[in-house]
Amino acid sequence: MIGLLPDRLYRDRRIAWAAFGVLAVLLIALPFLVEAGLGRTWVRILDFAMLYVMLALGLNIVVGFAGLLDLGYVAFYAVGAYFYAILASPQFGLHLPFWVLLPMGAGIACLFGVLLGAPTLRLRGDYLAIVTLGFGEIIRIFLNNLNAPVNVTNGPQGINMIDPVRLGGHALTRPIELFGVQISGPHAHYYLFLGLTLLVIFAAIRLQHSRIGRAWAAIREDEVAAEAMGIHTRNVKLLAFAMGATFGGLGGGLFAAFQGFVSPESFTLMESIMILCMVVLGGMGHIPGVILGAVLLTMLPEALRYVGPLQQELIGRVAVDPADLRMLLFGVALVLVMLFRPQGLWPSPVRARELHPDNPDQVRQEQESLYDAER
Amino acid sequence: MTPSAERDGGGEPLLAARAVTKRFGGLTALSEVSLTVQVGEIVGLIGPNGAGKTTLFNCFTGLYHPSAGTVHLEGRPLAGLKPHAVAALGLARTFQNIRLFANMSVLENVMVGRHVRTRAGVLGAVLRGPRTRAEERSIRERSLDLLDRVGLGGRADQLARHLPYGDQRRLEIARALATEPKLLALDEPAAGMNHTETAALKGLLETIRERGVTLLLIEHDVRLMMDLCDRVAVLDYGRKIADGPPEQVQRDPAVIEAYLGAGAA
Incomplete structure (x- = not known):
């Protein structure tokens, strides 16, 4: 028996490495497979999926780990995007390098996180949600109106012709030939985003299983007890806000460079809610779930574009505008998931138990107490 | 004060509350309560429901700020400190309604x-x-x-x-x-426990004390308190009505009156 144990461990480890290898090959081949199967548009969608994974993981720190409901998360995304756009476009004729601006943008977003958090984090629950929602709108309205008296953001027109990402003098938007393989702009961005996403995932996992991560969880579970156990709750919550904002700012810089164009329209409340949906739908606080949520919710609205052509095919005309139907179907999908899997599509084992007690004794106890109340 | 003097329990008390008053609007929950805890002691805090025991705990641990009076831990004032800072200074607590x-x-x-x-x-x-x-x-x-x-x-x-x-x-x-913690404040640690569990708890608290942690506890289990505590303080309607060794407090007419009503003494 004792002899079996190391052997099995050894085998398990080999299986893990094999799975890891297969996953790596799959991730590298993915854009080519997607392009062959669905066309280049979907490679771009894949890029956006990566971007949203980063954003959702950032928001997950605030909402999932620390339990603070933030409805204005997109503001940090906007800060990162505009920071890059203003300093690397013809807007002011500044063309600072991408690799300098990206971490700086994340840092500025972090600063905004602290600025917003410091006065508001004494609020709890719904009140915090309302204040953050307001903050998100303030940033967007600022961006919309900051074209006078000095034209900083170019107002509703947004900033155009933003510098692309450059890797060693090569603009990532241009196709490049590597080892005889043609790599287009979206493909190259995919690899860049994938790399950064992996870094963000790594950071999120490490944070979750650390002294800081435990303090966040403690605050989420019981703020009074956490404070009584010596956790400086205000600072630790501020840290969650700052970390979330940093990831948001990072995503923003990438978005601006990838898109080449930013306008306030990209940073509406709807966008905040969308990212929140990714977190909640995937499984709050559970990193694999959040990744799944982000990928699914980026893909789903795009996939629903096909309902137009589908109608044409089936009934010979487009009866309902796909743009209308898209949001409707999307809403229905969300409601269904919340009805049947309220803990998210891929919840952490703990949260799954919380909302779906698998312990029959517990279920019986709860039911009995319900009957008592009825009597 | 030298560290050895501290360990002997002489000199400055570990916790010193002087004339702590806590008012909630028109209600005076605590009225000039003074309490000292020496290093190495086990001090019990008893009193009828609503006497202000937990309120006093909350005033010690920074959850409430006293309306008047002072609280010192090892000579350092706790006034205005938030709970996390109090914990950092060495005062930890448990909660009456378990907060895990x-x-x-x-x-x-x-x-x-x-x-x-x-x-x-x-x-x-x-x-x-x-x-x-x-x-x-x-x-x-x-x-x-x-x-x-x-x-x-x-x-x-x-x-x-x-x-x-x-x-x-x-x-x-x-x-x-x-x-x-240097001082561990327990709010009804034996509540809801049966006899065996309470006996085990008593053993646990004694080993904790042996390891150099001073204990302050609120408890309703009178036998546990009498067996365990070096000193017992009694609160009634937000005032301290007795403070001393368990046997003495047990016989105190004011205490008997508080628990059983006037005339019982």
């Missing part, structure tokens, strides 16, 4: 208690260098050790919410001990 981190594991609950004595930040967490790893290891080892001491060693991986009631109380004690 329900959806964290038993071990994680205790590990949270180590927060205040450790320092790894965001950078340390992400990079996880040798220092952070060593710190994490010591947090884990100490927490497991504490769980063993309170008799929950075998339940480290369970969720706190799945523990039986008595175990939840003991987990709260382990979590509070993880903050390395």
Whole structure:
């Protein structure tokens, strides 16, 4: 028996490495497979999926780990995007390098996180949600109106012709030939985003299983007890806000460079809610779930574009505008998931138990107490 | 004052509350309550329901700020300090209505208690260098050790919410001990426990004292209090009506009157 144990461990480890290898090959081949199967548009969608994974993981720190409901998360995304756009476009004729601006943008977003958090984090629950929602709108309205008296953001027109990402003098938007393989702009961005996403995932996992991560969880579970156990709750919550904002700012810089164009329209409340949906739908606080949520919710609205052509095919005309139907179907999908899997599509084992007690004794106890109340 | 004088229990008290008053609007919950706890003592706080015992605890631990009066821990004023700062100074507590981190594991609950004595930040967490790893290891080892001491060693991986009631109380004690308190304030640690569990709790509290932690506890179990405490203070309607050795307090007419009503004495 004792002899079996190391052997099995050894085998398990080999299986893990094999799975890891297969996953790596799959991730590298993915854009080519997607392009062959669905066309280049979907490679771009894949890029956006990566971007949203980063954003959702950032928001997950605030909402999932620390339990603070933030409805204005997109503001940090906007800060990162505009920071890059203003300093690397013809807007002011500044063309600072991408690799300098990206971490700086994340840092500025972090600063905004602290600025917003410091006065508001004494609020709890719904009140915090309302204040953050307001903050998100303030940033967007600022961006919309900051074209006078000095034209900083170019107002509703947004900033155009933003510098692309450059890797060693090569603009990532241009196709490049590597080892005889043609790599287009979206493909190259995919690899860049994938790399950064992996870094963000790594950071999120490490944070979750650390002294800081435990303090966040403690605050989420019981703020009074956490404070009584010596956790400086205000600072630790501020840290969650700052970390979330940093990831948001990072995503923003990438978005601006990838898109080449930013306008306030990209940073509406709807966008905040969308990212929140990714977190909640995937499984709050559970990193694999959040990744799944982000990928699914980026893909789903795009996939629903096909309902137009589908109608044409089936009934010979487009009866309902796909743009209308898209949001409707999307809403229905969300409601269904919340009805049947309220803990998210891929919840952490703990949260799954919380909302779906698998312990029959517990279920019986709860039911009995319900009957008592009825009597 | 020298450290040895402290250990002997002489000189300055560990906790000194002077004329603590707490008003909520028109209601005076505490009225000029003074209480001292010497190093190494076990002091009990009793009184009828609503006498202000928990309010006094909350005034000590920074959850409430007294309307008047002062509280000192090792000669340092606690006035205006937030609960986390009080915990950092060495006063840890448990709660009357158990407040565990329900959806964290038993071990994680205790590990949270180590927060205040450790320092790894965001950078340390992400990079996880040798220092952070060593710190994490010591947090884990100490927490497991504490769980063993309170008799929950075998339940480290369970969720706190799945523990039986008595175990939840003991987990709260382990979590509070993880903050390395000089004074441990327990709010009704034996509530809801049966005789066997209470006897085990008494043993546990005695070993905690032997390890150099001073204890202040609120409790309704009179026998436990008489057996365990060196000194008992009695609160009634927000005033301290007695303070002394258990036998003496037991015979005090004012105490008997508070518990049984006028005429009983």
